[in-house]
Amino acid sequence: EFKLQYGAQRTGKRTDAAMERWRGNRFGQFIHWGLYAIPGGVWNGKTYNYAAEFLKSSAKIPGSTWDSLMYQFNPKKFSAKEWARMAKRMGAKYMTITTKHHEGFCLWPSRFTEFNISRTPYGKDILKELVDAYNAEGIDVNFYYSVLDWHHPDWRYDIKSPEDSVAFRRYLDFAFNQLKELATNYPTVKAFWFDGTWDNSVKKNGWWTYEVEQMLKQVSPGAIVNSRLRADDRGARHFDSNGQLMGDYESGYERRLPDPVTDLKVTKWDWEACMTVPENQWGYHKDWSISHVKSPLELLEMLVHTTSMGGNFLLNFGPAGDGSIRPEEQRIAAEIGSWMQNNGNVIYNSGYAGWEKQDWGYFTAPSRPNTLNMVVFNLPVSGLLKVKVPAGVKISTASTGGKKLRVEEIAKNQYLVHFERKWFAMPQVIVLETGGEGKKGAQYQDAKT
Numbered sequence: 001e002f003k004l005q006y007g008a009q010r011t012g013k014r015t016d017a018a019m020e021r022w023r024g025n026r027f028g029q030f031i032h033w034g035l036y037a038i039p040g041g042v043w044n045g046k047t048y049n050y051a052a053e054f055l056k057s058s059a060k061i062p063g064s065t066w067d068s069l070m071y072q073f074n075p076k077k078f079s080a081k082e083w084a085r086m087a088k089r090m091g092a093k094y095m096t097i098t099t100k101h102h103e104g105f106c107l108w109p110s111r112f113t114e115f116n117i118s119r120t121p122y123g124k125d126i127l128k129e130l131v132d133a134y135n136a137e138g139i140d141v142n143f144y145y146s147v148l149d150w151h152h153p154d155w156r157y158d159i160k161s162p163e164d165s166v167a168f169r170r171y172l173d174f175a176f177n178q179l180k181e182l183a184t185n186y187p188t189v190k191a192f193w194f195d196g197t198w199d200n201s202v203k204k205n206g207w208w209t210y211e212v213e214q215m216l217k218q219v220s221p222g223a224i225v226n227s228r229l230r231a232d233d234r235g236a237r238h239f240d241s242n243g244q245l246m247g248d249y250e251s252g253y254e255r256r257l258p259d260p261v262t263d264l265k266v267t268k269w270d271w272e273a274c275m276t277v278p279e280n281q282w283g284y285h286k287d288w289s290i291s292h293v294k295s296p297l298e299l300l301e302m303l304v305h306t307t308s309m310g311g312n313f314l315l316n317f318g319p320a321g322d323g324s325i326r327p328e329e330q331r332i333a334a335e336i337g338s339w340m341q342n343n344g345n346v347i348y349n350s351g352y353a354g355w356e357k358q359d360w361g362y363f364t365a366p367s368r369p370n371t372l373n374m375v376v377f378n379l380p381v382s383g384l385l386k387v388k389v390p391a392g393v394k395i396s397t398a399s400t401g402g403k404k405l406r407v408e409e410i411a412k413n414q415y416l417v418h419f420e421r422k423w424f425a426m427p428q429v430i431v432l433e434t435g436g437e438g439k440k441g442a443q444y445q446d447a448k449t
């Protein structure tokens with residue numbers, strides 16, 4: 001055990017109302033929007049295949065050239081209300097917006113840098129427009145903030161000299177002030193999503209990450225921070241040197257999900273996975289033909305998979321420089337939304353059931369006791385859905401769309417739910433009622449071999 005000053009401040013899940021609301025929201029919309037959306041991955045007629053929000057580095061663009069994109073930022077098609085309505089139709093309960101990505105450009109009129117929205121032709125406070133529009137739709141807003149800042153002269157990747165220390169301390173003060181400004185000026189914001197904290201400079205300043213967490217929770221009671229903000233006294237990140245999760249939820253799953261059989265450890269804490277629609281594009285890229293683009297159903301399965309393991313799913317949208325949402329993303333919002341309309345109850349306020357994963361799909365446990373959801377993605381040709389129950393649990397009924405299904409106990413703690421043998425265009429939900437005692441195991445004999 002290490003004696004830590006800046007390690008985990010709590011063990012176990014937070015149980016306060018703000019965290020229960022964040023947990024119950026389950027499904028969020030990530031939005032990456034900044035100057036990078038203007039070139040959209042193309043520079044001087046050349047398409048760069050790496051993530052569009054990294055174009056400055058992949059195309060080796062000088063800082064002054066990149067920063068002058070600010071004078072072009074004037075999204076004629078931007079409507080915060082339209083974005084919020086689309087997110088509402090999709091069934092998102094929260095939205096996480098990049099207030100400042102690695103490029104350092106701020107979507108709000110920050111007092112601490114000129115590199116912000118007020119100096120663009122657009123001029124207005126985009127963050128306020130988004131917070132107001134999404135909150136008006138009943139959707140919570142969270143802020144993404146990149147500690148890594150390519151624009152700020154005092155940013156350092158590592159601390160190699162006394163000058164680095166002095167400069168980086170100025171940078172940490174700047175970032176602290178910006179975060180306090182965000183928490184103060186946008187009081188309805190519920191959570192802070194930190195990124196760009198992997199460099200040695202931040203790892204050597206775990207104290208600062210601890211102070212930021214404390215400040216945010218003082219300025220904004222109930223505020224939630226992700227584990228990615230945090231480094232401890234010894235530079236350990238996400239989990240402190242004693243293995244305790246720092247921050248309020250684990251945010252290590254980026255473009256990947258935990259395995260429902262081998263990664264069940266994640267069910268012990270709150271966590272969130274964030275996901276791109278293409279293989280690796282967070283900001284708007286003009287050419288999506290360069291990689292696989294996930295379909296609405298692939299993404300819907302990821303949402304259910306995540307819920308089944310007690311996590312939140314943050315699905316990314318990258319609006320174009322003119323503020324429009326590309327057709328692929330509109331279709332995703334519409335198709336996922338059509339299913340969530342009727343089946344959101346298997347996602348919202350639902351989580352890990354603790355039952356063994358089966359091939360046909362996922363279990364989710366609603367807050368109602370003695371019921372369980374089966375979300376079927378892979379219907380077997382037999383139409384028979386295998387269910388293994390924890391010892392002593394009995395399934396009393398199974399129904400889909402209010403219609404009862406035959407439930408057959410075939411071995412100790414094992415059932416088959418008899419489902420229809422036909423093709424379905426969307427995942428099917430079966431509600432199980434449990435309770436009472438399973439039949440005594442006596443009638444099932446183990447083979448003597």
Ligand SMILES: Cc1ccc([C@@H]2N[C@@H](C)[C@@H](O)[C@H]2O)cc1
Nearest residue numbers: 032051053101195196254274282
């Ligand atoms: C190597 C790497 C650095 C930063 C990222 C950023 N984290 C995601 C949440 C996006 O913001 C991406 O730009 C991704 C990969």
